[in-house]
Amino acid sequence: MIAALHKKPLAPLKDDLALAASGLDSLCIAMLVAALDDELDLDPFSGRSLTSFPVSLGDFIRLYEHEAA
């Protein structure tokens, strides 16, 4: 949805897809993080548990899975 709003072509979503290659820029990712925070009340980026920034889509999803657990 965010990609569509910003008219960005979204790459096929695979676990090893690099976020940088996903078609989403940092603004889109910031929006995605804000939207997930609102929807799920989860913000793994602002907590202390974040040790490194996710690089791939798989990292990104695991970050949220870990935070939700």
Added chain:
Amino acid sequence: MKPPDSSLWAEIALTSPAERFLAGSGRLVLLRELAGAAAIEGGLERCRGKGVLLHMSGQLACALALLDLDGIAGRLILCPPGISPAQLDAIIDDTRPDMLVTDEPAAPGMAGLPVLHCGTAPRETGGRPAYHAASQWLLFTSGTTGRPKAVVHDLASLTAPLRGAAQFPRAVWSTFYDIRRYGGLTIFLRALLSGGSMVFSQAGEAVAEFLRRAGAAGVTHISGTPSHWRQALMSGAAETFRPDYVRMSGEPADQAILDMLQSAFPAARVSHAFASTEAGVAFDVQDGLAGFPASLLEQQSGGVELKIENETLRIRSARTAAQYLRDDLRLHGEDGFVDTGDVVALRDGRYHFIGRREGVINVGGMKIHPEEVEAVINRHPAVRMSVVRGRPSPITGALVVADVVIRPEWLAGPGSFETIRDEILARCRDALAAHKVPVQLRRVASLDLAASGKLLRSDA
């Protein structure tokens, strides 16, 4: 030789007091009642040459105290409304008053100061004390947090911008502002010096009630911030009110509010002005368009000079306050220009205010002025008012979010808020760079205004 009496009271005595009045909520005082009378009890002689702290709850009592004291007291310290006890302590600490004048019935003896009571029923005193000298007037800048900064004026610097202004004898003035702040005070002085009357607003009074009271008192000239006017239009009471002159200042007026006011008051002259506590009244824009013509930069109307430096508006004029009270604060630069901190951008021959230098939202290093986004949002016909602020983002430092007040009639029809929201965001995406488009648009019932009448801009 004694200087000629140039006090506020002497100024009024020059114009005919006749049936002129000052009105608060539930109380009206005729100016002619004030001859040979004082609202301050216990003798004005005690204030001769002294530093007097005016700590008042009502504007009418404050106005009467100013009339009593100007030209008698050495220094009038105008305590702004709604300040915290800590800010009051800071004011007392910075200004070292000798006396306290208050309208509170049982005023605590603040900082051990002698207390004089001031009511709204002037009593005969048998004559006004002899003129002493021009009083200093200490006003405070309108920041809502931190230590208030005292700016030193006197009646001459406060009234300089009003001297050449059009006279409206028998006009009844009013304002949403408080006369203890620069914007409101200049309107009060203009009313008094131009032969008019004045209706004061009352803290905590509903906008609709104030407008009904103003309408009933025959108010012809009224001013407020664009946010005040959005609230006023929302209140429904504006429809029963027919002013001749409507003025906005204190915040940039966008085209939407200018158009809405003109359509609500078709017979009124709608203008917007730029003024600040430090720089005085700089200019009035009367052509119904937002921003101000770039040609103003080349003119020196009324002794006011404008320039743009580092994108901010600078003003030099005789109306500029003499100084900040504290020596360590500098009011103007070497060249005498005051930096207003208001950022402007040139579009189609006009300068538009795009925000306060310090109000910017930083999204990944890109600066956004909330007012620029608000102007786009406010152009949607369903929007009454909006406030744009930064939301902390772990990714980009901040993101832009908006709270929006929707006109109720738009929600009563078939259109849902979701539809309106999508339309507003579509307009934002058309008009603004991606990082300026709100990532969240929340519907709120109302927006808070600070005591100064400006939108409260606190970051989420």
